[in-house]
Amino acid sequence: MKNVLNMLLSVMLIAPACSQKESSASDNNVSTISRPAPPRPENAVPAPDFTLLNSVTGDLVRSNELLGDVVLLTFWGTWCYPCKKEIPDLNKLYEDHKKNGLEIVGVTLNSGSANDISSFANEWEMEYLVLSDITHGETDQVQALFSRAIGQPIYAIPTTFLIDRQGYIVKGYLGPRTYQEFIKDIQPYL
Numbered sequence: 001m002k003n004v005l006n007m008l009l010s011v012m013l014i015a016p017a018c019s020q021k022e023s024s025a026s027d028n029n030v031s032t033i034s035r036p037a038p039p040r041p042e043n044a045v046p047a048p049d050f051t052l053l054n055s056v057t058g059d060l061v062r063s064n065e066l067l068g069d070v071v072l073l074t075f076w077g078t079w080c081y082p083c084k085k086e087i088p089d090l091n092k093l094y095e096d097h098k099k100n101g102l103e104i105v106g107v108t109l110n111s112g113s114a115n116d117i118s119s120f121a122n123e124w125e126m127e128y129l130v131l132s133d134i135t136h137g138e139t140d141q142v143q144a145l146f147s148r149a150i151g152q153p154i155y156a157i158p159t160t161f162l163i164d165r166q167g168y169i170v171k172g173y174l175g176p177r178t179y180q181e182f183i184k185d186i187q188p189y190l
Helices: 002-027 081-100 114-123 138-150 179-189
Strands: 051-054 060-062 070-076 102-108 129-132 159-163 168-174
Touching (some): 070 081, 070 179
Parallel strands (some): 102 129
Antiparallel strands (some): 051 129
16 A cells, blocks of 8 residues: 555656646746645635726726736835835836736825826836726725725735735735845745
């Protein structure tokens, strides 16, 4: 019986490497081995559904369109110095890991019209998704939905949430963070 289990274990360990090698040879691309997501924290809650305006393209974005991606969702404002300080790290994080299924979403609070926010995003070379009000007050409603979901008010920005591929909030951050601080938490979910 022990020999049978050892043989099965050997086959399970060798088979993925073989299939990866075959796909790499046929694609001439580097293939990544998918790994299981880490266990979800006990206090994880489903992220609320919402629809907001993509400030750059003018398209509507529904949060359920992001299911299947790892999402770093940040509430921020163009007038907020700590938020501005975080933008280069978020840009780098997005550039380095979008190919692995990372989506960064900035929900813009109290920052003017979509055109104003779009100009700001272009000036700061924001590469990730920047969302704003559709008409008026929708971002405040999304902030309230997230406050209810986590059981406490979001009272400062930036406030950021790490959302797993199944749409659960698995971690929260109050205040700005660096690339290194975010990546250590995000990496297991990619």
